Amino acid sequence: MKWIDDRTLHLIRGHQSLEAEMLSFDRETKTIQIRLGYKTATLQLKDRFDLLLEQMGMNAVGSGLLKNIKAPMPGLILDLKVKSGDAVKKGDVVLILEAMKMENIIKSPGDGVVKEVKVSLKQSVEKNQVLIQF
Secondary structure (H helix, E strand, O other): OEEOOOOEEEEEEOOEEEEEEEEEEEOOOOEEEEEEOOEEEEEEOOOHHHHHHHHOOOHHHOOOOOOEEEOOOOEEEEEEOOOOOOEEOOOOEEEEEEEOOEEEEEEOOOOEEOOEEOOOOOOEEOOOOEEEEO
């Protein structure tokens, strides 16, 4: 996908080259509505951070359904801020993970109730290991 001007896109799909007109763009939901010939389509845009959040199991924010939080990298659990049964809001700190001598604050990607904390203090964790279930 490449912008030609502020309202026109050049798309390549397989071996086909297409031109589309942008009808609307919503930054909050990262969606774009385009017209391709006589048809309109709504596309969901994802950057590398959105893809990383999906890999970490934190992609359910938009749907409002939290399932779990996974470790973004190997590390050591320094602090747990929640326990089973705790209600959390989007952005609440749930734990602190030390990785490569840096403290990483892990926040809740949405609202929910903690079903189970799968780790304990000073526990080493691997990348993509489930830390908290909702």
